[in-house]
Amino acid sequence: MAAPIILCDCAGMDEKRWLECREHGPKGDIEYTVGGSDVATIFGLSPWMTPRELWLIKKGRLQPKAKPNPLQLEMGHLLEPIAAHFYAQRTGNTVTDDTNMYQHADFPYALADIDRRITRKGDGKPGVLECKSCTYHKAGDWADGAYPLYYEFQLRYYLAVMDVDFGAFSAIWGNNPEHDLATPSLIRDQAKEDIIFERLDQWIWSLRNDKPPAMTEVAPKLALEALAHICGPSQKALPTIEFPLKYEKSLRGIVALQDENAALRQQMKENEAKIEAYSVRIAELMKAHEHGVLTTTKYKLLVDFVTKTTHRVDSGYLKKEHPSIYAAALKASESRKVKVSVEPV
Template sequence: MSLNLNYEAEVLVETDGLTREQWLDYRKLGIGGSDCAAIMGFSPFCTRRDLYYDKIGLQPAMDEEEGNWVAKEVGHRLEDLVAEIFSRKTGLKVFPIRKMFRHPLYPFMLADVDFFIEFPDGRHGILECKTTNYNCQDKWKNDTTPVNYEYQGRHYMAVMNLNEVYFACLYGNNEDEFFIRHMERDMDIEEDLIAEEEYFWTENVLKKAEPPYTEKAGLVLESIRKHYGPADKDADSVKLSRPLVKNLEEYLARKAEKSALEAQIKKLEEQMKSSYAEVVEELGVSCRGILKTGTSEYEVTYNPMYRTGIDKKGLEKLKINHPDVYDDYVSVSESRRFSVKKKGAA
């Protein structure tokens, strides 16, 4: 594929005045920037299958703040603030264009850009505004950009035919708790990205063909859970297809291997306890000890750990004696435990 760079992005729709539902309907007409990571296999919260279901209108794709509407709302409300901080720190002019764009050569590629940048020489670039909490700032360490955001930026540069994108991320409550990352267009990566998006759109979405699961097992299991919904204990048993015997045998083999390793770990832990029992005896109630030899010094700590919680009996008492409190603070979430029992041939 040889990319044609002689084009201008088309306007699909003016986004001012659109309801949330209307905006989501327009997003289903193509692939947006936040969809790219799932297509490329780098989304931490969405599989290709989830995205496929979203595009055909079956169910919405999972996103980073799913189940946490507050985090999502904070991100939207702080976009203008993040853009203002970026502008003050860099001296660059930023401005919004409330339109959804599409690529004129690949019309399945859509872009709803947060802000645009006007450089002193008259060129334009893209600004993506992000927020995160203090505990998640490591995702931006060492001058890196989270890979799912990187693909988002590259998608936007492709649609808008622009060569630079900045990411601005606020992770605290002052302007110093702020990341700025810069990325330039890479035509080799862009070519691969467009090819993957085109395949997903034409071979999966348009042909109504489910893409296979290729992501990490935890993400796949969550996708399956979301698609089928809560467990039904009264549902009939399912007669599994014969080829799945290899999956069950592999599971049993891995389970046996895990049990053997856990037994070895338990034995080693007992040996470690035996090794430090005399040291603990000498420490008594102290939490720290020092041992010096001619060549080495050992510092030992034996600190207490406290955990506050309510056990099962406590929860039962709370439910009986204070049902209003129980209903307000105790929630039930579903998880499912997989098990296999192998029997001999009948």
């Protein structure tokens, strides 16, 4: 291995120019590139994007989806220096800003924009720090020194590009760094690195030879969202597709599950009607009381009858009294769902 090549300094660079450098290098002479955030997607591990979508974006055949949470992304960027600060405070390692874009010495397609450099306390060895932020319900992903697999692939890729032997995360999710901060580290693993770059070589080959990846091994929900993004809205003028017989098992399976769901929904409606019938006498006894209890020799039955207030926009009033505001507030959303029906021939 050898030290990485510095392609450019991204400090002060606007997003448009940064994306140009990221996609084809600052001189525009790299046909296809891979960045750290692409690696998990290429392996089918990303919870946000499928390999097919990324492949089409790299080929220039698909525009990236609009970010669903731009404010959250902005917050994550603003929290990076805070995460880095408390990582340094907790570990004693020196953290240094690094705004360069790097290229792997042996794999020209492999580019990296790292969050921070680390100099390890004691031996002075260099490393890479990845700063992450998440919500409280994702904090468990970082418990007891753990880290999400998709982030591990990103960091191991950076260690390879930068030719350094250790990396660390600083993940923050609250305002108490003593409890709301995880700082797990990992050591470079050549076997895992070889697996990563073998797959990346195959990926670049697929781009050059126009061989898009399949949707196999992609979570079904993510695959359906991706196909909606790739294919766009349905078109009424298109002819009906004739399916070959090999799809009969899948289609009949959908029909059976649709019927089962319909039966369950009907059973739920019947159950709700019975619950309401039982509840009438209970409500009469409760009057304005919120809680009740029935105690037997084996257990207690706790009864709640609490008023809950919800606030919703009165769309009818808004449409009638303020039609322009109503029209401006309307948000279109598209969805497509497979439905299978059976009819006799």
